[in-house]
Structures are given as C-alpha cells and as structure tokens.
Amino acid sequence: MIQNDLQQIEYKIEQAIQGSKLSADHVTLIAVTKQLSVDQTKVVVEAGLKHLGENRPEGLLPKQAEIGSSVTWHFIGSLQTRKVKDLINTIDYLHSLDRMSLADEIQKRAQQPVRCFIQVNVSGESSKHGLADTELSNFIQQIASYDKILPIGLMTMAPADASEEDIRKQFKRLRELRDEMNQTGHLKQPMTELSMGMSGDYEIAIEEGATFVRIGTALVGSIKE
Numbered sequence: 001m002i003q004n005d006l007q008q009i010e011y012k013i014e015q016a017i018q019g020s021k022l023s024a025d026h027v028t029l030i031a032v033t034k035q036l037s038v039d040q041t042k043v044v045v046e047a048g049l050k051h052l053g054e055n056r057p058e059g060l061l062p063k064q065a066e067i068g069s070s071v072t073w074h075f076i077g078s079l080q081t082r083k084v085k086d087l088i089n090t091i092d093y094l095h096s097l098d099r100m101s102l103a104d105e106i107q108k109r110a111q112q113p114v115r116c117f118i119q120v121n122v123s124g125e126s127s128k129h130g131l132a133d134t135e136l137s138n139f140i141q142q143i144a145s146y147d148k149i150l151p152i153g154l155m156t157m158a159p160a161d162a163s164e165e166d167i168r169k170q171f172k173r174l175r176e177l178r179d180e181m182n183q184t185g186h187l188k189q190p191m192t193e194l195s196m197g198m199s200g201d202y203e204i205a206i207e208e209g210a211t212f213v214r215i216g217t218a219l220v221g222s223i224k225e
C-alpha cells in the first residue's frame with residue numbers, strides 16, 4: 001500500500017535528518033511516477049504527495065494535462081534540446097541541466113526564469129549524464145548572464161552497484177562542490193539545494209545534505225502490482 005510505504009519513508013527521512021549534523025532541516029520528497037500510468041499517478045496524488053518527478057516528456061505531458069498545477073512538477077530525466085519547447089514553461093524544476101546547448105535553448109524558450117539543478121557526474125562513469133566536476137565552475141560562469149536560468153543547486157545519481165561507502169563519498173563530494181561553487185563569485189545567489197538520493201540510497205543522501213530526494217520504486221512501486 002502506498003500509504004504504508006509513504007509513512008515508512010517519511011519516518012526514515014525524519015530519522016536521517018535527526019541522525020546527521022550535515023542534514024538539511026527540511027527535505028522535499030519527490031515521488032517519481034515514470035513507471036505509472038496517468039490513473040496510477042492520480043493514486044499517488046490522492047495519497048497526499050505534492051511533488052511528482054518524470055523523466056520523459058511523453059510521460060510528463062499527459063499527466064500534467066490530467067492532474068494540472070495542484071502538484072509541483074519536476075523534470076528529472078536527460079532532456080533533448082529539441083524537446084525543451086514542449087515542457088520548459090510547464091515544469092517547476094529541472095534537475096538535469098548538463099550542457100551549454102541545453103542552457104541556450106532554455107534561455108531562448110522559457111518565458112519565466114526556470115529553477116534548475118546542474119547535473120554532475122560525480123562518479124565519472126561514462127554511462128552517466130552530467131558535467132564533470134572539473135567543468136562545473138566554467139559552466140556556471142557561462143550561464144551567469146542567462147536570465148531564464150536560476151541555478152538553485154546540484155544534482156547527481158549514484159551508480160546502482162556502488163558500495164555504501166562509495167555512494168556516501170559521491171554525495172559528500174556533491175555537497176562540497178556546491179559549497180565551492182558558491183565561493184567562485186559567478187553566482188548571483190548562492191545555490192542552496194542538493195537533489196540526490198533514490199529508493200536505495202536516500203537515507204545516505206540526506207545524511208550528506210540532500211534537500212530533495214527522488215524516490216520511485218520504494219514509494220510508488222506497490223501501485224503497479
């Protein structure tokens with residue numbers, strides 16, 4: 001039952017917040033509904049979830065058409081440049097800003113400033129999207145004049161097969177990178193957010209300072225059964 005899973009996850013989030021000095025006082029739970037149909041997604045909303053995450057425009061748009069702006073919409077997947085115009089003015093947060101061509105297209109198409117997480121490939125795995133940590137400072141400098149992009153924080157995905165120790169190192173690195181970037185002088189406003197942590201690693205992410213966790217399977221998986 002989603003109610004039970006939600007209760008458990010909220011409890012574990014609270015425990016993780018209280019168990020670490022590095023944690024934020026508040027963590028936003030994003031329900032990742034990419035595996036669910038429109039009707040199944042309505043069940044998630046009825047259970048009280050206020051933030052939904054989708055990773056493909058084809059998944060997002062029909063759900064937005066039915067559910068509307070009663071929830072906050074997060075686009076968490078890698079975004080093709082040619083799809084930007086379809087969704088950039090309907091989402092509340094973009095978690096996957098990872099290249100200049102995408103930044104250029106957002107600057108061109110967005111009617112309002114868009115809250116963006118810059119995606120970083122902390123693990124260095126070639127299969128993962130995201131900027132290398134060494135590219136980050138330059139990227140932030142380049143987008144500094146883009147008034148349609150509000151860089152609010154950094155996002156990463158830890159490899160599914162990494163050890164707990166490795167995962168923790170990567171989340172810690174993302175936090176340090178955010179803090180380093182806030183010292184560069186390229187940002188008009190400091191970045192305060194960290195989008196990290198999924199079903200298997202959200203407690204570690206929170207202990208390392210996550211402010212947004214993106215949870216699919218552990219939270220909404222029962223709806224599919």
Ligand SMILES: *Cc1c(COP(=O)(O)O)cnc(C)c1O
Nearest residue numbers: 032055076198199214215216217
């Ligand atoms: C699917 C997905 C998630 C959620 O994954 P689970 O392991 O099901 O919790 C989180 N973030 C991104 C970017 C995803 O694509």
